Amino acid sequence: MVGADTLFPEIASSDHIISVAVPVPLRQTFDFLVPDDSPTAVRGARVKVPFGTRKLVGVITEVKSSSEFPESKLKKALEILDEISLFDEPLWHTLQWLSRYYLAPIGEVIGTALPSLIRQGGELRPANKKSWVLTDHGRASPLDELNRAPLQLAIIKRFMQSSLLDASDFKETSSGWRQAVNALVEKRWVQEYVSEPALAARTLKVDAREIETDLTLTGQQQDAVSGLFNAIDDKVFSCSLLHGVTGSGKTEVYFAAIDHVLALGKQALLLVPEIGLTPQLIDRIEQRFSAPVVMMHSGLNDTERHLAWWHARQGNAKIIVGTRSAVFSQFSDLGIVIIDEEHDGSFKQTDNVRYQARDVAIYRAKQHNIPIVLGSATPSIETYVNASNGRFKLFRLTERASKVSLPKIELIDLNQQATNDGLSPSMLEAIKMTVQRKKQVMLFLNRRGYAPVLYCKDCKQAAKCHRCDSHLTLHRRANRLRCHHCGYEGVIKTNCGSCQSSEMVDVGEGTQRVEDALALRFPESTVLRIDRDSTRRKGELAELLEQARSGKADILLGTQLITKGHDFPNVGMVGILEADQGLYSTDFRASENLFQQIIQVSGRAGRRDDVGHVFIQTRFPEHSFFDKVLTHDFNGFAEQLINERKAANFPPFGYFALLRCESAHQAKSLQFLRKAKDDMVNYDGVRIMDAIPAPMERRAGKYRAQLLVCSSQRSSLNACLAQWLHFLATDAQAKKFASSVRWTLDIDPLDHY
Ligand code: ADP
Ligand code: ZN
Ligand code: ZN
Numbered sequence: 001m002v003g004a005d006t007l008f009p010e011i012a013s014s015d016h017i018i019s020v021a022v023p024v025p026l027r028q029t030f031d032f033l034v035p036d037d038s039p040t041a042v043r044g045a046r047v048k049v050p051f052g053t054r055k056l057v058g059v060i061t062e063v064k065s066s067s068e069f070p071e072s073k074l075k076k077a078l079e080i081l082d083e084i085s086l087f088d089e090p091l092w093h094t095l096q097w098l099s100r101y102y103l104a105p106i107g108e109v110i111g112t113a114l115p116s117l118i119r120q121g122g123e124l125r126p127a128n129k130k131s132w133v134l135t136d137h138g139r140a141s142p143l144d145e146l147n148r149a150p151l152q153l154a155i156i157k158r159f160m161q162s163s164l165l166d167a168s169d170f171k172e173t174s175s176g177w178r179q180a181v182n183a184l185v186e187k188r189w190v191q192e193y194v195s196e197p198a199l200a201a202r203t204l205k206v207d208a209r210e211i212e213t214d215l216t217l218t219g220q221q222q223d224a225v226s227g228l229f230n231a232i233d234d235k236v237f238s239c240s241l242l243h244g245v246t247g248s249g250k251t252e253v254y255f256a257a258i259d260h261v262l263a264l265g266k267q268a269l270l271l272v273p274e275i276g277l278t279p280q281l282i283d284r285i286e287q288r289f290s291a292p293v294v295m296m297h298s299g300l301n302d303t304e305r306h307l308a309w310w311h312a313r314q315g316n317a318k319i320i321v322g323t324r325s326a327v328f329s330q331f332s333d334l335g336i337v338i339i340d341e342e343h344d345g346s347f348k349q350t351d352n353v354r355y356q357a358r359d360v361a362i363y364r365a366k367q368h369n370i371p372i373v374l375g376s377a378t379p380s381i382e383t384y385v386n387a388s389n390g391r392f393k394l395f396r397l398t399e400r401a402s403k404v405s406l407p408k409i410e411l412i413d414l415n416q417q418a419t420n421d422g423l424s425p426s427m428l429e430a431i432k433m434t435v436q437r438k439k440q441v442m443l444f445l446n447r448r449g450y451a452p453v454l455y456c457k458d459c460k461q462a463a464k465c466h467r468c469d470s471h472l473t474l475h476r477r478a479n480r481l482r483c484h485h486c487g488y489e490g491v492i493k494t495n496c497g498s499c500q501s502s503e504m505v506d507v508g509e510g511t512q513r514v515e516d517a518l519a520l521r522f523p524e525s526t527v528l529r530i531d532r533d534s535t536r537r538k539g540e541l542a543e544l545l546e547q548a549r550s551g552k553a554d555i556l557l558g559t560q561l562i563t564k565g566h567d568f569p570n571v572g573m574v575g576i577l578e579a580d581q582g583l584y585s586t587d588f589r590a591s592e593n594l595f596q597q598i599i600q601v602s603g604r605a606g607r608r609d610d611v612g613h614v615f616i617q618t619r620f621p622e623h624s625f626f627d628k629v630l631t632h633d634f635n636g637f638a639e640q641l642i643n644e645r646k647a648a649n650f651p652p653f654g655y656f657a658l659l660r661c662e663s664a665h666q667a668k669s670l671q672f673l674r675k676a677k678d679d680m681v682n683y684d685g686v687r688i689m690d691a692i693p694a695p696m697e698r699r700a701g702k703y704r705a706q707l708l709v710c711s712s713q714r715s716s717l718n719a720c721l722a723q724w725l726h727f728l729a730t731d732a733q734a735k736k737f738a739s740s741v742r743w744t745l746d747i748d749p750l751d752h753y
Contacts, residue, residue, distance in 0.1 A: 015041070015063045018077060020049055021107040022058035023119070027725055029106060030058075031067040032077040044085025044092055046121060048078040057081070057121040059110045081121055086114070090367030091330060097363055102747045103721055104353045112353050113328035117306045126307050130192065131166035132181060134159040138189030151180040156189065161539040164304055217256070221249050224395035228257040231371035231393070232264070232336060239362055241342075241387040242375040244397030245406060245632070246603025247567075250375045251281075252401070254338045255288055257373065262291050262318055266335025270321045271357060273344035274298070275564055279542050280549065282321070289319060296322030296329065299538060324349060324357035327364065337365045341564065342374035342383055343596055345750055354746045358383075377603060377634070378596040381645065382652045384638045400607070407574065407605040407612035409630050411621045419617065421517035422509035422577050428521065430573055430615050431555065435525050439572025440548075441555045443514065444601045446578070448531040448559055449473035450513045451506035454481065456496035458503050463493070467701040474506050475533070476513075486700035511557055514577065518555055528553035530562050563601040574605040576616040583623055586695070587752055588650055591625060595637055598629055649710070651748065655717050657709045658749040660694070662702040663741040669693075669705035672741045676707060679734060680724045683716040695752075702742075708752075721745065 018041050019029040032049050034041045041047075041063045048057055055078060067074060087095065095113055099106040111119055118124065138156065146153040151174055158165060170177040184190040217225060224242055231238045244250045258268040272281065274297075285293055294308040294317040308329075311317040315332030322329065324347050339347070339358055347357040358374065365372035374383055374392070387394040400406065412426045419427075422445065434441045451474040454463040463472045465483035472481040474492065482489050495502050506513075515529045528548055535541035541561065548556050551570050556562060582594030598616065606612025618626070628637035646653050659676060661669040673691030680688055687710045694704035711717035725745075728734050 015065050017064050017067050017071075017074065018047065018060045019062040019064065020047055020058040020077070021061050021110050022049065022051055022056045023107045023111040024051070024056075025105050025108060027103070027105045027729060029061050031069055031074055033071070033074050034063075035077050035079060038077075038080040040083055041080055042083070042085050044087045045080055045082035046086065046118075047080045048121060050075055050078060057119065058107060059086070061106065082124065086118070086124075086330070088330065090364060091328070093367050094360060094364040095328075098353070098355055098360060101718070102353060102355055103718070103725060103745055104355075109353055112325065112355075115302070115305045115309045117302050118309070122306070124310070126303070126310050131164050131303070132159075132185070132190050132192055133164055135188055135191050138184070138187075141189060149180070149183070151176055152184055155180055155184060157539065159190065161299065161542070162301065162304060164307065166303060168303070169301060215252060217252065218249065218397075218399070218401060220244075220395075220397045220399065221253050221256075221401070224253045224397065225256045227393065227395055228253070228336075228371065228373060229260050232257065232260050234371075235369060237366045237369050238371045238393060239365070239386070239391070240371065240373045240393040240395060241379055241383055242373055242395050242397070243379055243384075243387070244375065244377060244395075245400060246377045246600065247400040247402065247404075247607045248377070248397035249401035250340070250377075250397065251284065253395075253397075254340065254373065254375065255285075257336055257338065258289070258319060261335035262289070264335060266333045267312070267315065267317070267331050268319050268335060269326065269329065269331070269337045269361075270319065271326060271337070271339045271347070271361060272321065272323060273341050273564060274323050274346035275541070275561060278545055278566065280545070280567065285319065285321065291318035292316060293319040293321060296320065296326040298323065327357045327361045334368050334370060336370055337361050337372040339372070339374045341376055343376045343378055343380040344564070345593075348750045350751070354744070354749075356748055356750075359748075378599050379638075381592055381638060381641055385642060385652050402608055404606055404609065405611050406632050407602050407614045409602060409614040409616065409632070411626060411630070412615055412617045413621045414617055414619045415621075422514045423517060423521075424617055427575050427577070427615055427617060430575065430613065431518075431522070434573040434613075435522060435554055437572060440551065440553065440568065440570045441573050441575065442562065442568070442571050442601070442604055443518075443555065443557045443575045443577060444559075444563065444597075445509070445511055445514060445557070446559050446581075446597075447508075447510045448512070448533050449482065449484070449510035450476040450516075451508050451510060453507040454492070455505050455507050456499065456501055456503060457505055458501035459496060459499040461496065461498045462507075463497065463504075467698070469696050469698045473510065476516075477533070485696065509577075511559060515557055518557065522555065525554035526552065527555045527557060530556060530558035532559065532561070535561065560597065563597055563604070566604065567607060568604050569608050571604050572606060572610070572612055574602055574612065574614045576601060576614070579616050579618050580620060583620055583625060588645070588648075589750065589752075592641060595625070595629065595634070599632065599634065649712060653712075655711050655714045656749060657717055657721055658746045658752065659707040659709065659743065660704065660746065661706070661741050661743040662699075662704040664702060666703045668741055669703050672737060672743065673705050673707040675734070675737065676724065679727055679731075680709070680720055683711070683720040683723075685713045685716045686711040686720045688720075706752075721747075 016034045018032055018034055020032055021029050041060060043060050043063060045060050046057055047060055048055055095109050099109045242250055242253060261268045294311050296308050312320045313330035320329055339361060342358055349355050362372055386392045412424050417424045431441050453471050454474050463481060465472055465488050467488055468483055468485045470483060470485050472483055475482050479492060480489050481492050496504060511529055511531050515527055518527045530544050547553055549568050582590040602614040605614055661672050663669045670691050677688050677691060689708040691705055691707045694706050697703055728738050
């Protein structure tokens with residue numbers, strides 16, 4: 001492997017002009033003259049440039065001898081910050097591709113790929129600033145010992161969430177933090193870290209534990225592993241789908257592949273969903289590997305992120321585990337990419353640069369000539385199709401590693417029995433039996449708050465958000481009305497806003513109401529509610545999940561936060577309180593998502609010893625959707641969806657782009673999109689739909705509209721939109737209109753609202 005510094009040949013002295021991508025939402029680069037005292041300008045290096053009245057840090061995209069602008073008009077760049085490129089060739093090509101494919105400004109794309117300290121022009125090498133890490137002794141000591149030192153306790157709790165802390169992390173803590181940290185250093189719970197930029201503390205293993213792999217892989221796991229070993233040894237690009245039912249031991253297969261890559265001296269990248277990066281996974285990785293690991297996720301502070309980036313780039317870190325943006329990490333020698341729960345929606349970024357990390361990872365693996373593995377119990381239809389048509393290799397794990405059968409799924413017909421606080425008599429009975437058997441119960445309801453609607457009995461009006469086309473949700477714990485769309489929060493009025501009547505009733509149930517009902521009915525049992533409201537503080541989700549796992553709670557109740565990949569060993573029964581929303585939705589992906597959710601949440605039941613039970617409450621037990629659910633027939637379900645999508649030319653058989661627009665003036669968003677439609681040139685095979693209001697038109701006081709552009713050919717869709725963007729940038733009138741509204745372009749959108 002060549003080092004980054006040898007990748008770019010010395011430039012000719014006539015090349016005195018540089019094109020620079022600057023972090024602004026403009027789809028172009030800007031030319032500057034190389035500053036006099038900078039003998040070297042290389043593509044991929046950062047450069048400080050004057051931009052209007054500001055000074056910006058950009059990245060050189062080209063070094064050249066002439067510009068389309070007269071040289072006398074070009075400004076001189078202020079300073080070239082790097083002597084070498086910050087991007088290896090595969091990453092550079094990936095970013096260029098990303099910018100073209102998603103029609104995203106190259107400056108923003110490059111910005112997305114760099115940690116903020118680097119983006120702002122900081123030193124590549126992390127500063128030797130004084131910081132602290134938790135010692136093994138500190139990690140092993142019981143927290144009660146700190147009961148009389150609340151500040152020290154608070155500090156240790158922070159260390160449990162963040163590997164490496166420095167003064168900036170304590171700014172908001174009490175002023176006595178320095179003393180408290182010193183006391184902890186004295187006790188050897190915490191240790192100072194001054195010298196070399198450290199690998200994240202979690203990998204500072206004084207005594208690398210002996211690695212235990214006493215598992216004997218099942219035949220199916222073994223087949224998948226040998227297939228992946230071959231793919232790794234081939235040293236060419238390949239993409240594989242590991243389609244394994246919940247609990248089939250996919251993680252063990254990933255680990256075997258990582259082992260193999262590490263033995264070759266290479267690095268492994270493991271991408272996980274946003275909430276998949278649980279302490280449980282981290283522990284599992286650390287118990288399994290003695291190689292240095294870094295984590296990259298949204299919870300890192302700037303210093304930690306910079307360190308993680310640096311260690312991956314230097315090759316110090318061998319295993320890089322991260323959420324979607326980790327796909328932009330730099331490596332010294334990458335050997336494999338693994339994406340766990342590849343179907344998960346969090347791999348798609350939904351603001352700024354709207355990329356799908358799974359697709360970016362595939363492109364990148366191709367550039368590196370290495371294998372990539374996508375794993376899931378419920379693959380996305382896109383991936384499933386690629387595996388069926390042979391574009392991806394397919395490995396299947398059809399049985400659970402523990403040999404326990406998949407859970408038995410039953411429907412509860414809500415036409416036959418009424419629910420009370422969201423719970424039907426059959427559901428209550430099932431909960432009771434499970435609790436009696438000393439097994440955990442897990443209940444899934446994807447609606448937080450107490451009640452979704454506060455309704456006036458007299459005038460039949462519901463309390464509405466004044467900024468959105470939406471009801472306000474009643475939150476009893478906080479005693480507030482909240483809007484789940486814009487964050488508005490207000491007091492609970494005892495009188496109707498329209499008619500002043502005091503006959504206000506709360507209708508429907510959220511997790512809080514069900515929690516109360518459970519507490520009443522099962523007073524002996526501990527109920528644990530896990531949703532966004534109960535996990536606002538950093539680290540709280542991890543804490544609750546750990547409580548759930550350790551078996552401290554008898555009944556877990558939660559939103560989708562509890563569905564993903566967690567291995568709760570003692571769950572005997574799963575209840576899905578409401579499954580109907582996805583059945584008749586206008587969103588063509590709703591049933592796919594519902595199926596995935598049901599299978600994932602069901603997968604938490606009966607993972608160890610005896611067969612688990614799943615109960616689904618529904619008003620539509622006859623719906624054909626449930627035939628496939630009851631038999632765990634993901635393939636059958638997928639085939640059905642594929643036929644539907646093929647017939648309708650929906651993804652992945654047709655390609656979509658969604659142009660969204662919002663404005664404070666009701667008519668303007670639609671006007672802008674109608675004009676956009678008129679301005680777009682009709683490429684062959686491209687269909688431009690009509691501009692329509694968004695399903696929820698008003699949100700946070702803005703009126704939103706959307707325009708769907710479809711094509712059976714990606715290239716014509718891309719060309720059509722690129723042409724329009726060009727028109728927008730060059731036509732004065734169009735440009736003016738565009739700057740008076742807020743619009744965004746989403747290629748391969750996941751959400752259609
Ligand atoms: P998945 O990721 O497919 O849901 P996991 O990898 O989490 O499944 O495995 C589920 C459980 O089965 C874990 O506790 C794991 O340790 C165990 N397991 C995996 N493979 C084996 C095996 N070959 N033999 C015994 N137990 C296994
Ligand atoms: Zn009223
Ligand atoms: Zn609102």
